[in-house]
Amino acid sequence: MSEVHLKPLSNSMAQSTKMRTADVVVVGGGITGKACALGLAQLGLQTIEIAPDLGQTCPNPSGNQWGQRIYAFSPSSQKLLARLQIWDAIDQSRLQPVQDMRIYGDRGEKNDFLHLSAFEAGTPQLAWIGESNLIDHRLDQASRFQNKLERVSTIVDKISVDADGSTLHLKNGGSIRTQLVIAADGAHSAIRNNIGINASEESYSQSALVTNWLCTYPHLETAFQWFLPGRDIVAMLPLPGKQVSMVWSTSPENATDLLKLNQAQWHEQLSSIANGAITKQLGELTLNSIPAAFPLRRMRAKRFIGPENHPKVALIGDTAHVMHPLAGQGLNLGLRDVAVLLNILGNRESFRSPSDRVLLRRYERQRQGDTSALLWVTDKLKKLFSASSSTERQLRNWGLGLVNKSHFIKQRLIERALGEIDFE
Numbered sequence: 380m381s382e383v384h385l386k387p388l389s390n391s392m393a394q395s396t397k398m399r400t401a402d403v404v405v406v407g408g409g410i411t412g413k414a415c416a417l418g419l420a421q422l423g424l425q426t427i428e429i430a431p432d433l434g435q436t437c438p439n440p441s442g443n444q445w446g447q448r449i450y451a452f453s454p455s456s457q458k459l460l461a462r463l464q465i466w467d468a469i470d471q472s473r474l475q476p477v478q479d480m481r482i483y484g485d486r487g488e489k490n491d492f493l494h495l496s497a498f499e500a501g502t503p504q505l506a507w508i509g510e511s512n513l514i515d516h517r518l519d520q521a522s523r524f525q526n527k528l529e530r531v532s533t534i535v536d537k538i539s540v541d542a543d544g545s546t547l548h549l550k551n552g553g554s555i556r557t558q559l560v561i562a563a564d565g566a567h568s569a570i571r572n573n574i575g576i577n578a579s580e581e582s583y584s585q586s587a588l589v590t591n592w593l594c595t596y597p598h599l600e601t602a603f604q605w606f607l608p609g610r611d612i613v614a615m616l617p618l619p620g621k622q623v624s625m626v627w628s629t630s631p632e633n634a635t636d637l638l639k640l641n642q643a644q645w646h647e648q649l650s651s652i653a654n655g656a657i658t659k660q661l662g663e664l665t666l667n668s669i670p671a672a673f674p675l676r677r678m679r680a681k682r683f684i685g686p687e688n689h690p691k692v693a694l695i696g697d698t699a700h701v702m703h704p705l706a707g708q709g710l711n712l713g714l715r716d717v718a719v720l721l722n723i724l725g726n727r728e729s730f731r732s733p734s735d736r737v738l739l740r741r742y743e744r745q746r747q748g749d750t751s752a753l754l755w756v757t758d759k760l761k762k763l764f765s766a767s768s769s770t771e772r773q774l775r776n777w778g779l780g781l782v783n784k785s786h787f788i789k790q791r792l793i794e795r796a797l798g799e800i801d802f803e
């Protein structure tokens with residue numbers, strides 16, 4: 380038996396729990412962990428979800444105040460959430476379908492842009508933009524009524540993996556014996572580190588500043604992205620009504636300065652960057668949420684299951700991969716992990732237990748290709764647009780215009796962004 384110790388988190392909410400057993404334990408209370416736990420319980424597996432923040436139901440967003448965390452949800456995420464019976468329960472008036480994406484090079488010239496359109500691609504929409512809380516709230520609600528799912532608000536202190544399963548020792552003193560552990564405990568996963576799965580990591584030395592704006596011109600259901608001279612990227616994602624959500628990737632120092640701006644200073648900033656293209660497109664912008672900044676990095680776990688001798692653990696979401704938000708795909712990729720895992724476990728042969736090595740290898744094989752491709756493309760795009768030499772920049776802007784003229788390449792780009800996945 381190999382025994383590993385996890386570093387406790389500081390803000391644990393203690394909740395006493397007795398020694399118990401479960402078919403599967405999901406560690407993590409982010410959207411991927413919650414979706415996975417609900418899906419496993421819906422498959423009929425006795426499931427326990429553990430995270431320090433599961434103590435209360437996330438409030439349902441309402442009114443004019445919009446949440447700070449806004450995501451672009453791809454059709455593959457919509458499909459999974461529909462299968463979990465979450466999507467139709469969401470207040471659709473708080474979701475904005477995206478019909479077009481316009482991506483501009485840093486010279487602000489007419490031909491340096493790429494236009495992707497749902498109409499041209501023959502799809503009803505390219506994505507939806509919505510609040511993280513919208514999904515969190517519905518997942519919390521659905522979990523309360525799922526009798527195969529139990530939630531424990533604490534952290535995992537210690538995990539022992541052996542040939543038959545794992546034992547999780549909890550900070551609150553309880554312990555759980557389970558066949559399979561799903562690690563969804565995020566980018567700094569203690570479970571991943573402690574079962575010895577290495578990860579390749581790189582800091583982008585950038586932060587993403589996020590905030591919401593009211594705009595005076597209609598956004599035309601379009602997601603805009605401007606690559607600025609230097610390494611900055613500004614994305615404006617459409618929200619219902621005349622609102623947009625901004626993701627500005629910039630140096631950590633600039634992000635700190637931007638966090639301190641008042642409305643008048645913001646006005647000056649936004650009218651000066653991208654040759655004034657942002658305000659020309661969206662009109663006057665008024666702050667509609669408190670800005671926040673997040674450090675950016677790339678990370679990929681070497682294995683998505685482990686350990687080799689007893690692979691009784693599967694990694695999903697940011698525990699397995701983290702990417703730059705320029706393509707808005709991190710959570711979507713994590714939800715595709717969940718969809719694939721549910722497909723494999725839901726269709727397993729009757730003689731296989733959920734932690735059967737063959738099933739876990741199947742999961743790892745299916746997820747590694749999609750993950751590597753998306754991480755590679757996002758990373759290369761990021762680096763291409765960070766190029767400082769004028770030749771590289773000219774070539775890149777010229778390339779944008781060239782891709783824009785190729786229906787074939789644009790169709791492939793859209794297919795990747797839609798991230799189709801079939802449920803069996």
Ligand SMILES: Cc1cc2nc3c(=O)[nH]c(=O)nc-3n(C[C@H](O)[C@H](O)[C@H](O)COP(=O)(O)OP(=O)(O)OC[C@H]3O[C@@H](n4cnc5c(N)ncnc54)[C@H](O)[C@@H]3O)c2cc1C
Pocket residue numbers: 385388406407408409410411412429430431432449450451452533534535563564565566568569570587588589626673674695696697698704707708709710711712713
């Ligand atoms: C600025 C920005 C914009 C983004 N925009 C998009 C977008 O538009 N579309 C998109 O798809 N993605 C986007 N992403 C990526 C997305 O935010 C992440 O991929 C997603 O939040 C990861 O979710 P997760 O559930 O895997 O992990 P997390 O949300 O990090 O959840 C981890 C959970 O594990 C719990 N935990 C940690 N340690 C333990 C422990 N020892 N025991 C128990 N529980 C533990 C935590 O409390 C938490 O509940 C963006 C990211 C950034 C930074």
